[in-house]
Amino acid sequence: MKFAARLLTAVGLSCLAFAAAAQEGPLVTTEWLEANLDNPAVRVIEVSVNPGVFERGHIPGAANFVWHTDLVDTVRRDIASKEKLEGLLRQAGVNADSTIVLYGDTNNWFAAWGAWVLDVYGAENVKLLDGGRKLWEAESRPLSTSAAALVAGNVTLKDANPALxxxxxxxxxxxxxxxxxxxxxxxxxxxxxxxxxxxxxxxxxxxxxxxxxxxxxxxxxxxxxxxxxxxxxxxxxxxxxxxxxxxxxxxxxxxxxxxxxxxxxxxxxxxxxxxxxxxxxxxxxxxxxxxxxxxxxxxxxxxx
The missing domain is CATH 3.40.250.10 (Rhodanese-like domain)
Structure with a gap:
């Protein structure tokens, strides 16, 4: 029975992972993301610019990256270093095979910045939530004020690609x-x-x-x-x-x-x-x- 339970769990997780991979293209829909909120292969990260937005309510399970401090160098004008960004992603539970979904306020401007910076460092399976917070809230989809309990991930980034x-x-x-x-x-x-x-x-x-x-x-x-x-x-x-x-x-x-x-x-x-x-x-x-x-x-x- 224990073996059968473990087998069913493994099959279930494999199906979830397949569902994550099945979302083709660089965008995910609000419908797809809501259906995959409990999918361990999907990691959701909010990148908003207005203070307090994440704390007032965010997509359940999402981590919070603050553009002003997390995705930029706070001393010189530059993007965040590979080491800094890699550490943040691991804290957010991102693994090498994770699908990363970014979203944010102000029409996803800063979420798109996050996608660009991640691309510079060779991160894979990075997608934007099409419509961002604006559409998620307009459709009355679930929001949470609770901090997610995240297990540290193992993602590794590459050196910055100057071609981007x-x-x-x-x-x-x-x-x-x-x-x-x-x-x-x-x-x-x-x-x-x-x-x-x-x-x-x-x-x-x-x-x-x-x-x-x-x-x-x-x-x-x-x-x-x-x-x-x-x-x-x-x-x-x-x-x-x-x-x-x-x-x-x-x-x-x-x-x-x-x-x-x-x-x-x-x-x-x-x-x-x-x-x-x-x-x-x-x-x-x-x-x-x-x-x-x-x-x-x-x-x-x-x-x-």
Missing amino acids: RASIADVVAASESGGTAIVDIRSADEYSGKVIAPEGFKETAVRAGHVPGAVNVSWGKAVQEDGRFKPAEELKALYAEAGIDGSKPIITYCRIGERSSHTWFALAKILGYEVKNYDGSWTEYGNAVGVPVTNPAGTVWTGQ
Whole structure:
């Protein structure tokens, strides 16, 4: 009887693991995730930016990664180190064969950042919850305020892959050569130089405008009203209209790199294009000395 029980348990866990693997593509639906909340092969991680969101209620069993401290270097402007991120993932119960599902607030911007950073370090089976917190809450799916009891995992990351990350030198070179497409995913007003940063955002620059040669496809054009990504064919048509068809490498940027991570995900993971995310984005480029800027609106920084 004990053997039979163990066999049934093993079979059950194998079925659960198969269910996790059966979710094809880079996105998971809210329906699939709710059905797999008790699946030991699935690890859910929230990456939100607004304080207290996770504590007020999160997807049951989810771990919490704080973007401001966990996914970045808190001393210098950089992404989290491999060692730091690997330790966090293990604390969150992530194993080498786990399926990692990321989600968060503000339309999954920072969850997409998390997906990009994990990609830089070679993490496998990383997916976004399509629609993020917005859709999960709109559908009245379960939330918990209890801390999950997590067993430490054994995941191992790789060294950072520079092919997924653009530097300011890469952006300048792409602007000059035209051999790499540059996609500015900010609002039309930011792109034109009418505003340097959206109202209420503190991180800014001393120059307005955009990288010469960059095309503007605002991140919001890639999503539906409920927060989910548009279907792949619609995304392909959207970017093709701006001349972005995957025929040459792409660099995405925004203001601090989080919105551009969202577009990086659409282009790289959903459409399969070759894409680097420029996480320095406009707060680096617009503050840099000696780089060219296109500023159609002619806005001049006043120090206020």
